Amino acid sequence: MRIAVDAMGGDYAPAEIVKGAVEAAVKDGIEIVLVGQKETVEAELRKYSYPPEKIAVFHAPGVIDMNEHPASAVRHKKDSSIVIATKLVKDGMASAVVSAGNTGAQMAAAIFILGRVSGIDRPGIATVFPSPKGPKVLLDSGANVDVKARNLIQFAHLGSLYSRNVLGVERPRVALLNVGSEPNKGTEAVQEAYKELAQDKEINFSGNIEGREFLTADVDVIICDGFVGNVVLKLTEGLVTTMMKMVKEELKRNPLRLLGGVLVKPGFRDLFRKLDYTEYGGAPLLGIMGISIICHGSSKAKAIRNAIRFAQETAQSGFMESLKKGSIGEHHA
Secondary structure, three states, rough: OEEEEEOOOEEEEEOOHHHHHHHHHHHHEEEEEEEEEEEHHHHHHHOOOOOHHHHHEEEEOOOOOOOOOHHHHHOOOOHHHHHHHHHHHHHHOOOOOOEEEOHHHHHHHHHHOOOOOOOOOOOOOEOOOOOOOOEEEOOOOOOOOOOOHHHHHHHHHHHHHHHHHHHHOOOOEEEEEOOOOOOOOOOOOHHHHHHHOOOOOOOOOEEEEHHHHHHOOOOOOEEEOOHHHEEEEEEEHHHHHHHHHHHHHHHOOOOOHHHHHHHHHHHHHHHHHHOOOHHHHHEEEEEOOOEEEOOOOOOOOHHHHHHHHHHHHHHHOOOOHHHHOOOOHHHHH
């Protein structure tokens, strides 16, 4: 089992991408193929010691920039690192692809090259979000700004299947993210999805939750459109980062607080680790016939290493086999 990593994608590529890949190979024993400009990637690799059998380099001269039109770039830059890395998955030479590059291009490559699951209208990005009550799947977190009820229902089934297979939740509890808990709240699409999910025997539906319950609700899968999901995701990430800085600043204000901070530091560290998105590193694009892990453009080595490990866990989980055997799209298209 090898993981294809887009070495040229991301704000800190290729240095941080290669560093994260080396850490995944050395510390986690994962076999990796780095896809990118061979000379550049190999120059970065020479900075580290690693088992040579764990890391291979596959030459891809092209690079898709962050500001390029996704679909057009994928069609015209067939030699780009993200396109070739995705083809390695299609051809069975890799079990998953990981990239911190142009998200739209990665999605386009996944749809064009790997293809969509039969009956799925729109694949969605499923962010596994740490919370005090354990990991939650947020779907969609950025792929689809406008959705219909059937898309939300398909997301519920995809997210439930993913939570069960990858995160080990026996009967995932699914909720709609909404402006109120009542069934008649929200957009027309959300109201219609509520009615259908409430009658869907395959889904363990918990109803609506509000934004303030995002981290505390006793649910495993949270469904919404990509606009709302992306705002919630980035707001929460920003809030956690800001709170970490504020706690450190407050503890430094006087010697007594600083002394107390030393005593509680392990507790704070464990708490913030539970809320740190880099612990998972990336988000899978669900609804395609393969595993494609989307990382933040600002990902550094830690996030890349964890994304690679997450990709391997997803590949080993049997999720794709369960997805291919099921009929999510056919029943809910």
